[in-house]
Amino acid sequence: MNLFNKLVVFILPIVPKVIIHMFAKRYIAGPSLQDAISTVRQLNVNGMCATMDILGESATKKEETINAMDEYHNVLETIRAENLDCNISIKPTQLGMKINEELCYNNIKKIVEKARNLNNFVRIDMEDSQVTSDTIEIFRRLQKDYDNVGIVIQAYLRRSVTDVNCLIETKTNFRLCKGIYIEPREIAYKDPQIVNKNFSYLLEKMLQNGCYVGIATHDERIVWEALRIIDELQLERNSYEFQMLLGVAEDLRKILVDSGHKVRVYVPFGEKWHAYSMRRLKENPRIATYILKAIFGIR
Ligand code: FDA
Numbered sequence: 431m432n433l434f435n436k437l438v439v440f441i442l443p444i445v446p447k448v449i450i451h452m453f454a455k456r457y458i459a460g461p462s463l464q465d466a467i468s469t470v471r472q473l474n475v476n477g478m479c480a481t482m483d484i485l486g487e488s489a490t491k492k493e494e495t496i497n498a499m500d501e502y503h504n505v506l507e508t509i510r511a512e513n514l515d516c517n518i519s520i521k522p523t524q525l526g527m528k529i530n531e532e533l534c535y536n537n538i539k540k541i542v543e544k545a546r547n548l549n550n551f552v553r554i555d556m557e558d559s560q561v562t563s564d565t566i567e568i569f570r571r572l573q574k575d576y577d578n579v580g581i582v583i584q585a586y587l588r589r590s591v592t593d594v595n596c597l598i599e600t601k602t603n604f605r606l607c608k609g610i611y612i613e614p615r616e617i618a619y620k621d622p623q624i625v626n627k628n629f630s631y632l633l634e635k636m637l638q639n640g641c642y643v644g645i646a647t648h649d650e651r652i653v654w655e656a657l658r659i660i661d662e663l664q665l666e667r668n669s670y671e672f673q674m675l676l677g678v679a680e681d682l683r684k685i686l687v688d689s690g691h692k693v694r695v696y697v698p699f700g701e702k703w704h705a706y707s708m709r710r711l712k713e714n715p716r717i718a719t720y721i722l723k724a725i726f727g728i729r
Pocket of ligand 1: 555557582650674695
C-alpha cells in the first residue's frame, strides 16, 4: 500500500458522513426499494438490464437473516409487478453464512425457489476468502435442483482455476470479476497484470466450455480481451453479458450497449449504505482513492 493510500485509509473514518454520502450516492440507488426501482427503470429505458442488491452483510442474528430473505422475496415480487428487466444478487453472510451454513443454505434456497416461480435468476456474490469454499458448496447443492442460480469467481484468487475447472463441468452460470477484498499473497495474486491475465485465462475457459458468463469489469484492457475471445469463438450475443457497478465507467458502458452487447448494471440499495461504503473503503484503498479524488475534484 503506497503512502497516499495509507493516508486515505487513515483519514476516512473522520470524513463526515455527509461527505461520504456525497460520494456514495453515485454508487447506490438510495435507501429504499422505490429508489432502486426508479434506477432500474431508467437503466432499462437506456437499453440495459440490472441486478438489485439489498445492502447488508455479516449478519449475526438469525432474525436478521430471515428479514433479509423476506426482503428479497419482496424485491422479486416487485420486479415482476413492475415488469423490470432485473435479477437479484445476494450475499451469503447477509443470509447467515457466519451463523450456520445450513441456515444460510435454507435461506438462499427459499430465495432461489421464489425466483424460479417468478421466472427470475439469483446471483450469489462472492465475499472474502474465508467463505469461498462454503459459498461454492452451497451453490453446488443448489445447482443440482435449480438452473436459475449462478456464482461469482474472483480472478485474483489462486484457487479460481481449480474451481472453474470443476464448475465448467456442470455448465455453471458465472460472473467473473477481479475480486474486491484484501487477501494475503498466499491466497490472491497481488500483481494487477497477473490478475488481468488470469481473468482472460478463466474467461476463455468458461466461454470455450459453453458457460454463460457475466463479464464484470470496468477495465478496458479486460473488455478488449473479452471482445477478442468472443470474436475468436464466434459467440452469439446471448451467451455472455458485460456487467458494471452503478455509477462507474458509464462511458464504456454506453459504448458496449451501443455496439449491441448486453450490459447489466449492479444496483445496490438500502439503509445500510454507510456501513457498506466505509467497509468497502477500508477494504480497498484504491476505491478510497477514487472517493477522495471525487471529493476534491481531482481527475
Ligand atoms: P479496476 O479496479 O482496475 O478498475 C478499472 C477502472 O474502472 C479504473 O481505472 C477506474 O477508472 C474504474 N473504476 C473501478 N472501480 C471504480 C469505482 N468504485 N469508482 C470509480 N471508478 C472505478 N467483487 C467481489 O469480490 N465479489 C463480487 O461478488 C463482486 N461482484 C461484482 C459485480 C459487478 C457487476 C462488478 C462490476 C464488480 C463486482 N465486484 C465483486 C468488484 C470487482 O471484483 C472489482 O473490485 C471491481 O469491479 C473493480 O475492478 P475492475 O475490473 O473494474 O478493474
